[in-house]
Amino acid sequence: MPNKTLEGTAIRHGAGGHRLLPRTIAISMLLAVVTLSPLLDAQGIAPSSRRNKNSRIAPDVKHAARSITGREAMEHLRWLADDLREGRLAGSTGASDSAEYIAMRFEEIGVSPAGDNGSWFHNFTIPGRDGVRGSIEKGNRIRLMVSDKATREILLNFRQEFLPHPRSADVDVAAICAFMLDPLETWADRERDPVVGRFAVLPVEQKISDEDLELYCENLKARGAMGLMLVGESCRPSPSEVWPPEDAQDLFVLPVIRVHGAGIAKIWKISGRPLSSWKRQSSDEGAVVMGRPYVVMEVRRDGRDMSLGRNVVGRMPGTDPDLRDEYIVVGAHYDHVGRGKSPGLSRGGASGEIHNGADDNASGVAALLEVAEAYALNRLKTRRTLLFVAFDAEELGLYGSTAFVADGGFDSGSIAGMVNMDMISRNQKRVVKVGRRASDEPLGRIIYEMARLLELEIDETGMDAVLQRSDQAPFLKKGIPSVFFFGGFHEDYHKPTDDVEDVIPVKLQNVARLAFLTSWGLSQMPAQEDEESESADSDR
Template identity: 35%
Template sequence: MPNNFARVPGLLGVGLLACLAGCRPEPPTLPPADDGIELTAAPPIRPTVDASGMFASIEWLASDERQGRYTLDGPQIEAAASWISQRYEQLGLEPVDGATSMRLGYRLRTKVEAGKYQALIVQRKGKPVEIGAEQFSPRGEGVSGTAEGEVVFVGYGLSWTREAQVGSGAGSEAESGHAIDSYDDLSGQDLTGKIALVLAHAPNTLDLMALFGAMQKLSETFEADAAPLREANATAKLEKLHKKVREDLVDLVEPFVDPKLLGDSYWKVEDPKARLDLTALASVFMAQNGDRPKFDLREASLTEKAKHLAAAGAVGVIFVQGPRSFVGKQARDADLLPGVSDEGLQSSRGVLPDPAPIPVVQLRWKQADKLFSIGGEPLSKVQAAIDGDYQPRSQALGVTAQLKTELIDDGLEVPNVLAQLRGETEEIVMIGAHFDHIGTDELGSCRAIVRKDDRDAICNGADDNASGTAMLLELARAYKQAGVTPKRTIVFAHFSGEELGLLGSHAMIESSPFDQGQVVAMVNLDMVGRLGPRGLAIGGLGSSDDWMPLLDELGNYGMEILYEGSTTTRSDHAWWFRRQIPVLFFFTGMHGDYHRAGDEIDEINVEGLGTIGQLVSDVIWELAGGRAINWTAPKQGDGIGRGLPGSDPTSVIRRVDVHGNVVEVEPEVD
């Protein structure tokens, strides 16, 4: 059968913009029959996107009536899902194969409380020592139950290899100067029937959520103190204020930063009246840390650690947040226990991941120092040693422990939306975007800020990610109304729960209504509405050697573009990358309104939205038409990375200017 999506040569580029405000391509027509003349169909016309239509969708999605589309705001997230589904129904698209509806629900675990009975007993020198309730807490990363066994210390419970180094094209060295090829806390340890004693977080890594919260407080305090000084033109006092906040930031990240190694660029104040950019200041610390091992932060979560330990045979887990993982001396000395369900990013926003099938508790580090000897040393000193040379100290401790936990949990069902434009084959091109955001300051994690002299308590998320959602809907309209049948089926996937930790996309790929092995490529649109001086970033190119030739053929459409090799963990396409499916990520960059009430529709670049949308459309045209896109094992630095595109220059393939000329790559503020 002929390929109806055969590639049409030539670029539409900037000249396309004159048509973006409403062009609708008509299906090709045949000339009247003429006896004796063999007629052939005119070549298909590439679908053309409508920028104004995308903006109209953003207006609806990012209106105050949507209240920030928070996943845990049942009425609002359901209203958004219903509206998206209705748009597809009106276009005549279908539910994906294996589903009876475009709405596909999944369950979130939203609440975990401690029951009445909890116990932690450690046998030391043949005598049971019952630990007081104030010294430990049951954890929602596990389940209700009992466990007894020998205690085995397994460090941070993590592994890393030089080949899997994420986000960097270089090798890694520990602070001692010796090259580190691998790190594996579980190597050689038999955990069958044992209780695992595990450090929280990762080597040489602070509690990042606590650090982010502390930095936000520093920033808010600084702005409150700086405002009247700016009004009074008190330059000298503003300079002192800038110096103090820099000192406070160094104090937060001690003992990981040597103030003596910070250069003049950190301490110098170019403009005392300028707003404070703590993220840029913190990037200096990242540079100081060099090429040390970069552990996958998802794998470093308590949930993932507990699941891995259970899979390795452990019957229970005792977590300890070592002193080096706390943010600031005050928190380190206080050694406070988190709540039952406080697990970083996810639980702080009201959701817990599914638990490991074993009981889990967390113990104060000061109490752990008293209870356990690890090679003759207390846990706090062992943590410092591991952080210093990245050498595991895992070993059986010669003592046994008993755990008893009782937990009570609850949850709710939330929606994803999936629709398809059926093709000629079972192969699938998936294009996705998350449609949730962070809600309001009352229901959600929006922080109210002053905007245009009014106090706005709604994070509307026009760019994040009404823009990607609107582009996805517009692509569906353009392809459906173009009247062509693709060779490969196109699946349009809208995820909720992204802001809670990529939960909707994870639920979808884990319980997919269709075989994920049919997906040949996944294209993700997240924050594509603010095309500006830094241009467009396209990430994930290391997942296939076929991506860059395709993008080179299409060109840059008059945009500055950064082509990124690595795949960020911070958006939905990461799950497909982990399944060895080629991915692309379209992104116009971070901005000052990120996760703030200022992310409004008046900041959307409508013309840029149209240009990006047409580039994405033409990429999908090629993919849906059968172009080969094969998985490529990522090269050094082109695997999963923590940063956003451009944050690590070593993983950038190239950057081009609006004329397509290669330009020098400078690190993006991540």
Template identity: 30%
Template sequence: MKKHLYTLGMAAAFLSACSTSQTPSASTAGGATTGNSPAATSGASAANPTQYANTITAADMEKYLRVLASDSLEGRETGERGQKMAAEYISNHFKAVGVPGPVKTGSNPYYQTFDLEKSSWGEGYVTVGSKKFTMGKDFFVLGASPYQNEETAQVVFAGYGIDDPAYSDYTNLDVTGKAVVVLAGEPKKADGKYLISGTDKMSTWSQDARTKAAAATKKGAKSVLVVMGTTDAEFQQLTARYAGMLTRPSIGFGASATQPRAANIYVSPTMAAALLNTKPEQLVAYGASVGKAGKAVASPYKAATNVKIKTARNRQALPTENVLGYVEGSDLKDQLIVISSHYDHEGIKNGVVYNGANDDGSGTMAVMELAEAFAQAKKNGHGPRRSILFLTVTAEEKGLLGSEYYTENPVFPLENTVANLNIDMIGRHDKEHEGKPDYIYLIGSDKLSSELHAISENANKTYTNIDLDYRFNDPNDPNRFYYRSDHYNFAKNNIPVAFYFNGVHEDYHQPTDDVEKINFQSAEKVARLVFYTAWDLANRTERIKVDSNKK
């Protein structure tokens, strides 16, 4: 049932309600240690972690979620009033349970504030001589654009737009300030295996659309034009979902003189052929020539010289904030474990509130409980050896922007960050788990560190005994969940991650994602698994090794 916007009179009362939960007596269950156990001198190692895991309760998480996912918080849209109210509620909770804020700049030590950009499209076209191509029909721009006014563009072809140790299209190619045309996907050898991986498994150059834009930005390009499909009909099919976005405002990082970003533009084969003075079928032939050569091939095209671009954008600054809580460690305090969730959601659409109880109110309620559990351990003299950052981020729904901002502007050095445990949707079950809700999809735990995976498995075997489902950890998973939540911004910086996720359901990104449908008992078990995993990571003597490079 759709829920409409109600009055906001009780919002202030909700925000001030941050009571702490009572610590229960220690469980009779033994506090088993994991491999490479903590040093005997550690206060934490002498403690029974179950005593603190048991402070994480379904009742407390429901109390938090009934605030976070209430109509009063208006769907927690990034930069809007409801998101600000949620940030205040989370930071008040951290303060109430004795978790300090670590941010040294600004007026609030719990807030990492930054500006995004809210914008909508104006006039957009590309001309090649007398030919005119129209935004929304022949091409789509993702994110910001540097072509606010009509500009003459210098076009260059850069193969697949890949810059990788195994294969680079940028060798001896100057793209500074230019519009770079590249093919989608990545090349295969004559035997059908991918050049990058040397196997039948594609790499992130195919799986993550941002990778090519980041490479072009690093090389100094002004824009990267990705050719989608081999025919215009295929282009329309692949980009159909972007058509509806043209009329809606979007949120993203704006380009700036100090941090320029190459505009990411998807173009049709016909438009690309015009830019390169060739025919669409010749673009397909280029891919075949790379496969035959088994390496990057120089451009066979003479790019058009009479190209003009305009993609006007109406812009306004949109201030927002990540909310951070911090429990300082003891003898290994310079090393850091990050436990994260995102607290934003979809806001209000056509007068209807999208409350986002599961996505990701459920992860945020868990982080709030985890912060309290570790704070209580520290109060009792059993604080962690390594520090723990409780990171609730904004703008995940806009493209993982809050976590991207943190990893590009870290409060604590990334080289000191041992691991990220990310919680995004833990309160529901999907059709695969009807009648057996005590499970979680675990994604990424083995991709950078075999030790993290072993720690997670051992924590579950020793304490929680829920079903750990790894089907979405498959590198060929078509859903690409590994790339779709905030942990990925840590993983791409070579920081081991584990992503806890219950899978999608009929209320995913719908106004029916409400508190009444949350299984708090199941969420409690997942949150406790995260606690035990974090406890081991924070207290073991040796930092876990980065010994894998799986995709």
């Protein structure tokens, strides 16, 4: 959540941490239960069995809600809030890696991509960042993994373990590797050529001239290779080499990376075999597919463009022919404040200290992934289409959600509701702070009914003051019924101390389940004309 003064927004509860609902709210809830039978039927809630709290929700919906657990959510949270993400500042490598992680999890769950051109990502420009570039070191990375599904990675250190060749082309690509001894060999059957779509790995025992490298690259490019990785001490750059060079001309047709020092051992270790073994096989067979490492290669001579923002968007289609073109958005922002160097974002800590943002908002994203999984793995059929959106650049000014509402590929008039989760893993386990418009009465009835079924307490105290401070705000401006689920402020807000050890898994689980059931209720709401017809019939 963007950093503003906390004055006037403290949570206030009665004795024992619980407060009684005001009489007017209690009466409204009683009336709602009496009049909500059609709505509850549509949501999978059985009015006739409300006395038995274990049968209030249809079995498949109840099972899906219970599949959301704090234990599983914590696995996502720990990855997102690891020091390796460096605080996930929008535009940074940590934010980019987080976006890739979320997309990978969506794909594993079985959600469909709904970003630009059928991808997972809705790209936008972060206002005020035009021309801003990150450091050369952060813009050039080699990451080694055992497969494209792996969440653990081995990093090669820029300069100490690898350096792009001065004439290397820029690239941002990932692929597995093919080992070779002769980069000029030919392969008669292109479809079976091991280097097609892969990085060529060439052990280097003596210096290679630029002229030879140019020939290697042209041949490998023609064969369909993605790049060339030179491995060996003979390709170590001189200590005086400046990268990127100011006068580089005639770039190679492929990216060329030089791996040296401790990076050499990392390559062969993750490959699962020593260099001598690969050499023996390649001597007999020519180029061979290594399988691993799976390499993610980024070469940017000018550093990373910090103006690029990315929302991650997944979709689960609705099944009602009349309502499936309406959307319910379930969202959470994945960015945080990085190392706290951006003006106004950090509230404490030493200069440059990593702000991991475990509660703000790794917790919301972990819940988002759990909610998406609950729908997909339990094969729930919703009337409306669900959109699962991880927003970028919330901390800088709600830029990701604003861009999504403006040009995310979905007409705002077709969005029937929005559920946002931000900072949901701290403070009292069974109390959920809720921000919404009082005029969104059907949404309010769903929230209170679902909270009652989960035996959670809803607290709306002071939430009007923060209703415009998270990603529900751009949706509210378009008149879309939206709810902000919030765990409450705490002393670690926007500080380096907002870390994993203070997260309350049960609180995270409780809010995630409430968000799931609320989104389910919204997805199953009758069409507006049906509701009006039922209301007219009841007045006769």
